[in-house]
Amino acid sequence: MSFVGRVGRIVLVLVAALALPATVAVVDTRAAFAGSYTAPPPAPSPLPAPPAHDPTRRTAVVVASTQGAAVSDALGAYEALAATGAFNVYLAAPDRHPLPLTGGLDVLPDLSFADVDQRLGGAAPDLVVVPAVPDAATPTSRPVEEWVARQWGRSLVVSICNGAGVLASAGLLDGHRATAHWTRIDSWQQAFPAVDWQRGQRWIDDGALISTAGVLSGIDGTLHAIDRLLGPAAAARAAVALHWTPRPVVQEQHTWSPADAIVALNAGFRWDPPRIGVLLTDGVSESALAAVFDTYGAQVLATRTVALGAEVAQVVRSRHGLVLLTRGTVADTAVDRLLVPGGVVPRINGGPAPELVPARGTDPFDAVLHDVAAHVDVPTARWVARAMEYPDADLEFTGPGWPVGLVARPFLLAAVGVGLVAAVGGLRRARAKVSA
Incomplete structure (x- = not known):
């Protein structure tokens, strides 16, 4: 085989190794990021009254x-x-x-x-x-x-x-x-x-x-x-x-690092992400809601969140009167976990056991980041902390380390791609011999 032919074969193998995992990653990543914002349900009828205005404030x-x-x-x-x-x-x-x-x-x-x-x-x-x-x-x-x-x-x-x-x-x-x-x-x-x-x-x-x-x-x-x-x-x-500890004005300037590869793995190769129900209850803290929906729903990229009502699809009022809308009920929505942001766990029928997160009197973002470390993995929790600019220098996470099976998936797809090219090449050579 000529030098040009050998180079061409090497290039073909490299393309075959990269094409399949890259295609899967692009498709899944687009779906993961698209899931951050999804079309809302219809407006309740009649519309809830807007809050009263106090001219002294x-x-x-x-x-x-x-x-x-x-x-x-x-x-x-x-x-x-x-x-x-x-x-x-x-x-x-x-x-x-x-x-x-x-x-x-x-x-x-x-x-x-x-x-x-x-x-x-x-x-x-x-x-x-x-x-x-x-x-x-x-x-x-x-x-x-x-x-x-x-x-x-x-x-x-x-x-x-x-x-x-x-x-x-x-x-x-x-x-x-x-x-x-x-x-x-x-x-x-x-x-x-x-x-x-x-x-x-x-x-x-x-x-x-x-x-x-x-x-x-x-x-x-x-x-x-x-x-x-x-x-x-x-x-x-x-x-x-808010159970919030104010942070100094000057902070570390984050930059991309090799550890951020967990983002690409979560977005591109988590093929069956767990679905987490988030139970909305009247009087829930706005920041407790944000802690769950932002981490598990937007930043982790390895889970999906859905807002649920206890018994009927409903309008819920947050602690300070914001109107929240549910997308279903615990009974009629299949979820892998059911999180209850702050407040009190109500009586519900069906579904997984409700988990209160965070406990009262704790920083909700700190609590949920630790929950992410325990239920997803520590590298993902560290990424989420950086993505949300939650200072994580003092966070000591406990949970799984790098997910070996997830890391292996792009390499397995690369091997499949090379195998397919080799199989096609072998078939073509066999046909050429028969024709000869």
Whole structure:
């Protein structure tokens, strides 16, 4: 065989080894990430009444796009603000219809943007929080950009995670210092070079704007905004209400590492991910909900979450009155585990034994990260902590290590690909001999 022929055969073997696992990984990864946001159920009829407005209180608005918002970004800020008792806190969107949050939690916005404007009589809210939205810097997020732009300079604005992309797309961050999630800040810098993007900081106070890094740094940025508007005592009380330990402003700047291969393995090769039911109960803490739906539903990429009611599909009210929508009941939905975020475990019929997570009086994100380590594996828990920017230096996880069977799957697929090519080649040679 000639040299060119040998090189061609080697290339063919390499392509065969990579093609099958790569194709499987791409298809499964797309499905895994698509599962972070799924179409919400229909709006309840009639719509639940929006919360009452107290004109003696300040007003804070957490925005969402027509496509939804990141669950921890939105609900962490929502609960921190509501816990002060000093704000009318509204989750607002372009229209008042059900929206998906990451991980499969569906909410009904308290108000539309037009409703907010009407309630305030043209005045601006005291505080506007912009969480990450799935359509940041795209045409469908324009209504959010336009509404926030009208408040710019009149309201204190907090961007959380990739909510900074919404503001940058609107041109509001030009000339300002800002930060965003460590996995996206480089792409935002390329897209919006007029912004002074900063790394290695949990939040940045640039006057009219407080921007935060990834996900849970949004709680710290919101607490700083509370400090500015109400004082340090109010911020401290809000942190206690969330069982949250405020973190330093300066933090490690995360970068991709070899250990992050667990993300590709989970997304691309977990072919039968466990389904976790999340039981919604009246009075549930917003941050406890976020802890379960963001980890197991959005970040782990090896599990799926579904919001369930105890006996009938229903509307549930969170601790501070946010309208939550279930997608079924425990009795009629097959799940592998049933988690109950915070609160009390109600009596239910059927399904797996309910598991309270977290226990009362504990940081829900800490508790759920340990649950991930125990029920999935420690590398996944460490990835989730980094992805959510939960400082994990002091977390001592207990659970399985690297999943050997999962690691082997792409190599087995590669071997199958090479075997198929070899079989086809052998068949062609056999046919050639017969023809000769």
